[in-house]
Amino acid sequence: MNFYIETVGCQMNALDSELAAAQLITAGWTRMDSRKDSDLVIFNTCSVREHAEEKIYSALGRLKHWKAQKPGSVIAVMGCMAQKDKTIVFQRAPYVDVVIGPGQIDRLVELVAKARETGEQQIAVSVDRFERRDQPRLVKDSFRQFDPIRLPETRPRVFQAMLRIMFGCDKFCSYCVVPSARGPEQCRPPKDIVAEARALADQGCVELVLLGQTVNSYRYVEGEKKTRLPQLLEMIDQIPGIRRVRFVSSYPTDMTDELLQAVRDLPTSTPYLHVPAQHGDNGVLARMRRRYTVEEYKDLVDRIYATVPGAAITSDFIVGFCGETEEEFQKTVDLVKYARFKNSFIFKYSERPGNEAAKNFKDDVPESVKKRRNNELLDVQTAISAEANKAFLGQTVEILVEGPSKRESKSVAQEESLYAECDADSTPNLETNVAKEASANESSDAKDYVQLTGRTPCDRIVVFNGSTRLTGTFQKVKIVDAAPFTLFGELAE
Ligand code: SAH
Ligand code: SF4
Ligand code: F3S
Numbered sequence: 001m002n003f004y005i006e007t008v009g010c011q012m013n014a015l016d017s018e019l020a021a022a023q024l025i026t027a028g029w030t031r032m033d034s035r036k037d038s039d040l041v042i043f044n045t046c047s048v049r050e051h052a053e054e055k056i057y058s059a060l061g062r063l064k065h066w067k068a069q070k071p072g073s074v075i076a077v078m079g080c081m082a083q084k085d086k087t088i089v090f091q092r093a094p095y096v097d098v099v100i101g102p103g104q105i106d107r108l109v110e111l112v113a114k115a116r117e118t119g120e121q122q123i124a125v126s127v128d129r130f131e132r133r134d135q136p137r138l139v140k141d142s143f144r145q146f147d148p149i150r151l152p153e154t155r156p157r158v159f160q161a162m163l164r165i166m167f168g169c170d171k172f173c174s175y176c177v178v179p180s181a182r183g184p185e186q187c188r189p190p191k192d193i194v195a196e197a198r199a200l201a202d203q204g205c206v207e208l209v210l211l212g213q214t215v216n217s218y219r220y221v222e223g224e225k226k227t228r229l230p231q232l233l234e235m236i237d238q239i240p241g242i243r244r245v246r247f248v249s250s251y252p253t254d255m256t257d258e259l260l261q262a263v264r265d266l267p268t269s270t271p272y273l274h275v276p277a278q279h280g281d282n283g284v285l286a287r288m289r290r291r292y293t294v295e296e297y298k299d300l301v302d303r304i305y306a307t308v309p310g311a312a313i314t315s316d317f318i319v320g321f322c323g324e325t326e327e328e329f330q331k332t333v334d335l336v337k338y339a340r341f342k343n344s345f346i347f348k349y350s351e352r353p354g355n356e357a358a359k360n361f362k363d364d365v366p367e368s369v370k371k372r373r374n375n376e377l378l379d380v381q382t383a384i385s386a387e388a389n390k391a392f393l394g395q396t397v398e399i400l401v402e403g404p405s406k407r408e409s410k411s412v413a414q415e416e417s418l419y420a421e422c423d424a425d426s427t428p429n430l431e432t433n434v435a436k437e438a439s440a441n442e443s444s445d446a447k448d449y450v451q452l453t454g455r456t457p458c459d460r461i462v463v464f465n466g467s468t469r470l471t472g473t474f475q476k477v478k479i480v481d482a483a484p485f486t487l488f489g490e491l492a493e
Pocket of ligand 1: 048049175176177178212213214249250276278316317318347348349350351352
């Protein structure tokens, strides 16, 4: 039996797709690159913006015909939209067989088997945290998955892996669906995380990305012993084979000096910090229910640059949030200029029914204004990214070679285009920009070599020519040219 998974959304979803694939492969299924010869098609969905959901429903619409021609085939919808829409998925797409929330993916194999045996629709979603406030334990347990199976072949690159350290989110930003789609914040025990990191290292993993919606809020208490992210980073630093560790996404108020010092001092920690600011105006931040002021955020930026040499900070921004005036928007522009982010992911506000912003405020910024502000902010950020990249000219940096560039490798292009989709309605996708910049910089005398990409410790993409055998190794590269999203280098021995 063959299966195909299509993934949109954030890295949480990318990881869940890997874990789902690992379960299916362990149960005897074979993964395919397209739905053509598949018996099971899985959509791993995202609800963060309306556009992401509409795209899934139209993709499901296109599958109706496919399913009609393939008796016995199964369509499964998993991820945040499955959790949010529940049986609405069956109403909007009656030919869907399985709906499974992100807290239930360990039941995927079982539900698919049941759907095949009985021909009946199957659903497994977590308990709604707003409906069952009286049963916090029940809610938490229903959002948790234990001991995921990790298989190297489910990763885009064997030598890089994501590792979840916590589930859910308790910050309740007014615009966001994640606290309901992913449930309450729950941190995994350090020993489970370390065991999984070791297993990944044994599989040849040299780079780990620790995942959590507010990853730097990580906190695990066991008797007298309290483990926070700095201690966890120390434990992972001790694991033989692990060379680079980064963590996403950080919440501004939980970025302690202790954590910044750990990032600076631990040999495996890399100076890359994704700390979404969301906005540059205090009134808007308050309406968004972010728990800091712009002054506090700027202070954080200062602390990061003062503590961590060569730090690269990245951010997310929402433009056109309810009631955002031109003046308020300009404060976001000011913040981008102040913080000199490596890059920013910019999103147009999208109202999500039922959450606090939808209840209390009007989505009153016209689409054309949202679009203009998005482009304006992007232009400011791109100029800053270009300048920061220029500063690398002449420097020699150590990169982890990821493999042939998008221009060289169709399979890489395919795999990345799936992850890219979630951003299609906002910032032009980074990989697309790199591919464009890389083709423009193409060298014609590279017959024996292919164009490769790698990443610096601060997560900048470097394009250079070299043998594909370098994939997965660390190399020193001298930077000879720079575009806003790409550095171009030459192997330095
Ligand atoms: N937990 C992460 C972000 C998760 S969602 C964090 O807090 O940093 C990823 C990004 O999507 C957010 O940072 C935000 O910029 C954007 N986003 C979330 N809800 C949105 C909405 N309703 N409309 C537009 N963008 C949204
Ligand atoms: Fe959403 Fe805010 Fe939680 Fe991030 S911190 S997932 S934006 S509620
Ligand atoms: Fe991620 Fe989208 Fe869910 S951004 S957590 S997949 S709503």
